[in-house]
Each structure stands twice: as structure tokens, then as C-alpha cells.
Amino acid sequence: MRKMAPVAIKRVLISDSLDPCCKKILQENGIEVTEKTNLSKDELKAQIKDFDGLLVRSATKVCADVIESAESLKLIGRAGTGVDNVDVEAATKKGIIVMNTPSGNTISAAELTCALVMSLSRNVPQATISMKAGNWDRKKFMGAELYGKTLGILGLGRIGKEVATRMQSFGMRTIGYDPITPPEVSKSWGVEQMSLEELWPQCDYITVHTPLMPSTTGLLNDASFAKCKRGVKVEPPKDYALVNHPNVISCPHLGASTKEAQARCGQDIALQIVDMIKGNALVGAVNAQVLASTFSPESQQWIGLGEALGKLLKVCNSTKQPYDQVHITTQGEDLKKSAEFLGSAAVVGLMAGSSENGLNLVNALTLAEETGITIKKGHVDGNDSKASCILEVSVNGSVYKASGTVQTTVPVLLELNGSVFRQPVPLSGKLLFFRAATSPQLLPSVTGVLAAAGVEIDHFSASSVFGGDQWYCVGVSCLLEDLSKLTPLVKEAAQLTV
Numbered sequence: 001m002r003k004m005a006p007v008a009i010k011r012v013l014i015s016d017s018l019d020p021c022c023k024k025i026l027q028e029n030g031i032e033v034t035e036k037t038n039l040s041k042d043e044l045k046a047q048i049k050d051f052d053g054l055l056v057r058s059a060t061k062v063c064a065d066v067i068e069s070a071e072s073l074k075l076i077g078r079a080g081t082g083v084d085n086v087d088v089e090a091a092t093k094k095g096i097i098v099m100n101t102p103s104g105n106t107i108s109a110a111e112l113t114c115a116l117v118m119s120l121s122r123n124v125p126q127a128t129i130s131m132k133a134g135n136w137d138r139k140k141f142m143g144a145e146l147y148g149k150t151l152g153i154l155g156l157g158r159i160g161k162e163v164a165t166r167m168q169s170f171g172m173r174t175i176g177y178d179p180i181t182p183p184e185v186s187k188s189w190g191v192e193q194m195s196l197e198e199l200w201p202q203c204d205y206i207t208v209h210t211p212l213m214p215s216t217t218g219l220l221n222d223a224s225f226a227k228c229k230r231g232v233k234v235e236p237p238k239d240y241a242l243v244n245h246p247n248v249i250s251c252p253h254l255g256a257s258t259k260e261a262q263a264r265c266g267q268d269i270a271l272q273i274v275d276m277i278k279g280n281a282l283v284g285a286v287n288a289q290v291l292a293s294t295f296s297p298e299s300q301q302w303i304g305l306g307e308a309l310g311k312l313l314k315v316c317n318s319t320k321q322p323y324d325q326v327h328i329t330t331q332g333e334d335l336k337k338s339a340e341f342l343g344s345a346a347v348v349g350l351m352a353g354s355s356e357n358g359l360n361l362v363n364a365l366t367l368a369e370e371t372g373i374t375i376k377k378g379h380v381d382g383n384d385s386k387a388s389c390i391l392e393v394s395v396n397g398s399v400y401k402a403s404g405t406v407q408t409t410v411p412v413l414l415e416l417n418g419s420v421f422r423q424p425v426p427l428s429g430k431l432l433f434f435r436a437a438t439s440p441q442l443l444p445s446v447t448g449v450l451a452a453a454g455v456e457i458d459h460f461s462a463s464s465v466f467g468g469d470q471w472y473c474v475g476v477s478c479l480l481e482d483l484s485k486l487t488p489l490v491k492e493a494a495q496l497t498v
């Protein structure tokens with residue numbers, strides 16, 4: 001099956017110093033690259049308008065203002081791990097993918113941590129300064145072995161794990177805390193997990209490897225230090241009163257400052273972008289998990305169905321009031337994990353044209369929830385149930401419902417508001433739906449109205465009778481300019497282009 005590129009990136013701005021391999025890979029893949037570093041915020045706001053991709057390290061602050069100025073930005077790529085310099089929430093609302101390279105810096109950051117732990121234990125920087133001053137002071141720099149000491153690791157992700165395994169080779173006991181990594185996983189690489197309360201008093205050394213976010217800001221504070229052993233050793237602070245203390249060793253943000261890490265991150269971000277635009281995979285996206293699961297041709301057809309069902313129920317909503325509830329249910333083993341992206345796709349269809357910023361799978365659920373719509377997702381897995389998707393929406397107590405499936409790559413409608421179509425209706429092209437009481441005069445009369453308006457009929461489907469009424473779907477050459485021409489003949493009518 002043909003691969004599709006859900007996201008196209010043609011022009012990229014690199015605003016921080018990145019390894020040259022990044023630019024080379026992007027250019028080799030047909031992407032135009034502009035490098036402009038040290039831009040002021042206003043300069044970046046002016047520049048960003050012309051680009052659909054922005055690549056940064058941690059120096060460029062991609063704040064909400066900058067994102068607001070971006071007219072066609074689709075991707076913010078962070079060549080590195082931390083995305084605290086990017087306003088991810090603002091990017092998500094605007095439907096912009098934020099992507100990082102989570103592993104490129106791991107080894108370098110872990111090695112620097114080990115270097116700092118060892119320097120702390122043996123006063124290497126202080127002794128170096130003393131030697132440079134012409135001294136030979138051995139007593140002053142009495143150290144302590146790492147062997148048999150306890151290292152507390154806060155954050156047991158990639159870097160925390162690499163630090164642990166390296167420091168274990170010095171005979172250190174490694175303990176740690178992480179709200180996500182399961183204790184049995186960290187145990188398999190020698191780190192015993194415990195609560196922070198239990199951890200503080202046991203540590204001889206503490207190292208922090210958490211992302212910067214509200215829950216981790218100020219993790220080490222007066223209260224936590226009060227629970228620590230006297231003389232506990234911790235990584236460098238930014239506070240200059242502490243930096244200047246004789247027992248403090250510190251360096252600037254150097255964790256990723258190695259040739260290897262920079263080459264890895266530059267290469268990773270470029271290859272991830274190339275993979276994305278070629279439709280191969282979406283790797284490293286921090287705010288677009290839904291999009292990541294849509295990179296197979298199969299899921300793209302289901303996305304087509306979700307959007308089409310959403311568009312159909314949008315035009316069927318005769319009240320024209322906004323929806324208050326959207327419920328998506330998937331059926332069948334094949335769609336077990338698809339309710340998430342089908343829900344987003346349905347919302348893209350339901351809210352089409354209603355967002356100034358543009359609506360896509362990245363921002364659909366966020367924008368829907370912001371406008372007060374409750375989204376429910378579920379899955380039913382009957383023994384012989386074929387894969388299908390049911391969309392129900394409520395408006396002031398009225399419920400509209402449509403269900404469909406994918407038949408040999410084509411999204412089709414199975415049921416509309418309780419009426420099951422005798423043949424599945426292909427959801428593509430220009431479609432006219434109407435509900436009317438069954439009568440022999442109905443179809444000739446409708447055909448007459450269409451012919452008078454110059455509309456040709458491509459195909460026609462009818463549902464089984466439901467409460468005396470039937471739903472009909474007509475594939476038409478163009479949409480009716482005035483739908484009310486059908487009013488005397490039908491009870492309700494809606495038309496759309498899929």
C-alpha cells in the first residue's frame with residue numbers, strides 16, 4: 001500500500017548552533033535550510049513566518065509569542081532532550097508538533113555526572129586551582145572513596161540508568177526515585193526504588209535527572225536538605241553564593257557538550273524529520289502521540305473514515321448548536337487501540353472550519369475540550385465483530401449517530417441515525433443525504449429537483465425502513481445551492497463534500 005506523508009516540511013530555520021550533519025541530511029532530502037543563530041525574540045518572531053519547521057537546542061526560547069507569530073509552522077524540533085524552552089501547550093493548541101531527540105545526549109550527560117561525582121569526592125577542581133596558584137596542599141584536599149557509599153538518583157530515565165550502572169562499577173550502592181519507571185525495571189539495573197522520604201537520609205551523594213516541570217522545580221529545598229545526611233554531596237547549583245563556596249564544584253550546562261552528543265542529536269532530529277515527511281514513522285514527538293499512531297496506510301484509511309463521519313454528523317446537526325458530547329466507539333480486534341486517533345479524526349471532521357488556527361490531529365482534542373465538548377472513547381470486542389467505528393454526538397439532548405467501516409481501502413457508511421444502509425455507502429466525493437417517509441413518488445420528485453438544478457446523480461443508496469422513514473444517500477456532481485428546494489419532499493436533508 002502507498003505510504004502517505006501526513007506532515008510536509010519544506011523550509012526549516014535552525015536558530016541554535018547544531019552539528020552540520022543536521023543541515024546536510026535535511027538538504028539531501030529536499031528540505032531548504034536557513035541557519036540564523038542568536039536571534040532576538042523580535043527577530044525570531046519576524047523570521048518564523050516564512051518557515052514550516054524550526055530547529056533549536058536550549059538557547060532559543062520558543063515562547064507563546066513566537067508560536068503565535070508563526071503562520072505556517074508545523075514542527076518545532078529540539079536537538080536534545082529537554083523541551084522546557086518550548087511552550088508545548090501553545091504549540092499543541094496551534095497544531096504544531098514538538099519533537100525531541102530523547103537519547104542523543106544520554107551518554108555524554110551521564111559521563112559528565114560521573115565526572116562531577118568523582119571530582120566532588122576528591123576535590124579535583126579545588127586542588128587544580130590550588131596547584132595553579134603555586135601551592136602543594138595535600139591536607140586541605142583530603143577526599144573520600146566512593147566505594148561503599150550510597151548514590152541517590154532522582155529520575156530513573158535514560159540518563160539516571162546510565163549514571164547508575166557506571167557508578168556501580170566504583171562499588172557504590174545506587175538507590176533512586178521515579179514516579180514512572182517501575183521498581184522492578186530499575187531493580188534489573190541495580191537501583192532500589194523508594195520514596196523521597198526514605199531516600200534523603202540514606203544518600204552520600206544525590207544526582208538529579210528529571211525534566212524541568214512544575215512537579216520537579218525546587219525538588220531539593222530547605223525541607224529536603226534538612227532530611228539529608230550532614231555533608232551530602234549534590235550536583236551544581238546556579239545560585240552564585242553557592243557556586244563561590246569552596247566546597248562547591250560547578251560548570252555551566254555542559255551535559256550535552258561533546259562532539260559525539262551534538263552529532264548524534266543533529267543526526268537524530270534530521271533523520272526523524274525525514275522519516276516523518278516520508279510517512280515512515282513519527283519518532284520523538286512529545287505532544288502528538290495520536291499522530292504517531294497514524295503512520296500506517298491502514299490507519300490513514302480509518303482516519304479518513306473518522307473525519308468523514310465527523311463531517312457527516314456536523315451537517316446533520318439541524319439545531320446548528322455546538323455539540324456538548326462526542327462519543328467514539330471502536331469495534332473489532334483490529335481497532336482495539338484506535339479509539340484515540342479515531343476520536344481525534346472525528347473531532348477534526350466535526351469542528352472543520354471552526355478554528356482560526358487550523359485544526360488537525362495534534363490539537364483536535366485540546367481545542368474540543370477547551371470549547372466545552374466532552375469526549376468519550378470506548379471499545380467493544382465481540383467475538384465475531386468486524387472492525388467498525390461508531391460516532392455519536394449530542395446537542396442539547398438530541399443524539400446523532402453514524403457508523404462506518406473501511407472496505408478495501410475505502411471508508412464507507414453503514415448506518416445513519418438508526419437506519420442501516422442496504423449497501424455500504426462510499427464516503428467520498430459530493431454526497432446528499434435526506435430522510436423521508438417511504439413513498440413511490442419520492443425518488444422521481446427528488447430526481448426532478450436535482451435535474452432542474454443541473455445536478456447529475458452518480459450513485460444512490462437507501463437504508464432499510466426505520467420508524468416509517470428511510471435515509472437516502474445520493475452521490476452528486478455538485479452540491480445543491482439551495483437545500484430548502486427539497487424541503488417539501490423530505491423531513492431532513494444535509495449535504496457535504498468528503
Ligand SMILES: O=C(O)[C@H](O)COP(=O)(O)O
Nearest residue numbers: 057058080081082105256
Ligand atoms: O536537554 C538536553 O538535551 C540537555 O539539557 C542539553 O541541552 P543543550 O542542547 O542546550 O546542550
